[in-house]
Amino acid sequence: MSYSFTALQVERMLGDWRVEGPAYSRLAEAFEVMIADGRLPAGARLPAERTFATHCGLSRNTVTAAYRVLREQGYLTSGRGAGSFVLLPATEQKHRIPSSWAADQERQDIDLAIASLPAPESILGAATRRAALDLGQYSHLPGYDLVGAPELRQAIADRYTARGLPTGPEQIMVSAGADHALGLVIRLLSRPGDSVLVDSPTYPNALDTIRALRRRPLTVGLGMDGWDTDVLEAVLRQEKPALAYLMPDYHNPTGLVMPDGVRAAVAAAARASSTILVVDEATCELGLDGGSLPLPLASWAAPRQVVSIGSMSKTCWAGLRLGWVRAATPVISRLVDLRCVVDTGNPVMTQLIGLRVLESYDELLAERREMLLRRRQVLAESLARRIPQWRYTMPDGGFSLWVDLGARLSSPLALAAARRGVKILSGGRFGVDGTLENHIRIPFATDEESIATACDRLAGAWREVTSHRRGHA
């Protein structure tokens, strides 16, 4: 779980930090952002001061002073000759431990770091009351089960079949969400040191999981126009990654849909390179513009060559911790065998709740779409009014805008926003090695008033970082 970062990696990740003010202080702030948003994880080893100063063309004093500030603030520990390692400061830890529960709510911060909808109270409350009644049918069971309730697996399979991908319950394992599923799939189908193709940008938690399991993310750029088939094919052919982690419906953070032609090409190239496609479809039922999606990516490839991951975290609520894997039955069987090292299955009760939620799923999805369309509109209008120079493609689905800032200022922007009470991830969190510093993801999952207020604060933060920049230039 701890890495050494080279001077080159850190320099790239830092982006354009040289805004107005003392250099050491700006440099320390830029590090602080990278630590706070997890790009420099706890335990990571930073380049030595001298090496870093030489590499970046800075004075040694600047780097020494910045590291000292970070040590004083509790972000860094430096042993005798052992190098400098990232710490999560005590105050940060105190905040982190109760994290998303009530305590956090007392602060008036708007959280744009997580793209997640509130619980659909009436549908979920009704489903929970029904589950309490259903309990009688299951109370005799021991309550340990690694693969999941047959009824729920059938209901999940039916939704794949309805999407044009015939599926039986024996192809489904219920999981504790998409991240849990992804960790198991990576463990089963690859080895430490193997490379995993990912888009750039991609889902930050997937990057964390890939790295924590000591696989190497292999990025392929994804532009405003979508996937570059030629590059995808070339990387698959040349690098033969063990896995390719893709989000064709809808991509996070861009909201793009992978077109038919790309699906066909990726499936063919993956077959040739013996790469298994790991398809994360957590938002596939959250289309916003009424168009129909292409057939699922799993339809384009051989059964053993694709593993699909789904979740109710985005459509219903992350607090349910309910996701699943769809794969060939022998793969499901091996996943179940592997799973016992990690946990002993999903709670019966959340599975019963999930089953009832699926009975009202179309109603729920309609509510969610309407809610997200309104919120997307508020975000688009607020941005047009307050920061019209930011560019983005209106997404077809999902939860967020992927905004091109037109300048490599995402980290300073995130830091300035945090000071104004808006938590937001800088663009770099969606890529590796400090790319994507000219982008930021703005989710529209929070309520309309908070979105409008957040845009006001982001506009203030943007003025600050750009005026510093002008002053400095």
Add this chain to the structure above:
Amino acid sequence: MSYSFTALQVERMLGDWRVEGPAYSRLAEAFEVMIADGRLPAGARLPAERTFATHCGLSRNTVTAAYRVLREQGYLTSGRGAGSFVLLPATEQKHRIPSSWAADQERQDIDLAIASLPAPESILGAATRRAALDLGQYSHLPGYDLVGAPELRQAIADRYTARGLPTGPEQIMVSAGADHALGLVIRLLSRPGDSVLVDSPTYPNALDTIRALRRRPLTVGLGMDGWDTDVLEAVLRQEKPALAYLMPDYHNPTGLVMPDGVRAAVAAAARASSTILVVDEATCELGLDGGSLPLPLASWAAPRQVVSIGSMSKTCWAGLRLGWVRAATPVISRLVDLRCVVDTGNPVMTQLIGLRVLESYDELLAERREMLLRRRQVLAESLARRIPQWRYTMPDGGFSLWVDLGARLSSPLALAAARRGVKILSGGRFGVDGTLENHIRIPFATDEESIATACDRLAGAWREVTSHRRGHA
């Protein structure tokens, strides 16, 4: 997840298989038991036929014929010169996948392999309905949280305080059950190759987890009279294991309570050997004889030297998947950091249910104790009537009798019982390398009628294996 077994290991595990009938067929059956109960896991490599025959003083033909039977039944695959590997046969897999759900209920088998109570329907149903109402207070939360609901952590901490071990919520992480917690604790506090002291017998899932994470179980015998302080101290001093996994209140499968003197000695020896005590207290609130327990083992050692694991799986229902870790706050913080590789926290809903269950916990525990006392009595009476020669110490708490058969016939007994519709683990499953073949665990967690029927069937199975033995001798 795959191991090579030596001829010596397999011979020890086999126990006394030479009952009446053709040797190759009895040998194949003995292997079948070890595969079915998980001592020979899927993927395990068996000793070569010639080696095994020589080692055991058998004719090569006997071993070859036994391996052939196993291959034909789908338990074994043998590649060209690559050795013989354990398979889970297709039919077994078909049964395993829906496993504990309704499908299994259609068979009239009595399951004594799992020691687990049915859901307390009225208390759990009421708690679930209350949780549905509580949801409104939490629906605004994103629903991701690695450490758990502050209210639940407080309620769990309060129960430790009531047991005489002052505890704050910052010392608690909510987990998806005790096994999930144990896996995280082992990962955090030891490295592959490290040894982990365990009792013999011990909890089979703990052995599985220790082995699957590539730690080495180091067994210390636990007799009918309890722990041997001298041996525990000597093993800690000489082997300096990274961890010691103990169940002082109440031990599974024996139901023993570790006395004060052993607690003090183990804590002191562990301090000297820098061993961290991992204390599984899943059944500590299920005392049956009204006596009070000694202070928790964690009271006897320094805070950083003990990690305690608790669970509602035994007191309430395994289907809740709700457990916890109690440890020093810095250890909790590091566990939370590590956890994100495995899952992203417990469902909000089961935590809200758990909180309501804890409000009625004393009532629930009283119900459970009464139920278990009745069932223990039925089991004791049935055994006295049907198989009076089996010996055991009446347990103070927990779920099961640890029975001394007086002969190394546990595996043939389990196999004969399975043919009569009773699933039961052979004694060897609670130890390593084929020890404990003269014991069997009989849980009294199932209903009274099933316990009585199971004893009838066990008596028949016992007659079969002992008469074969007499015939053979």
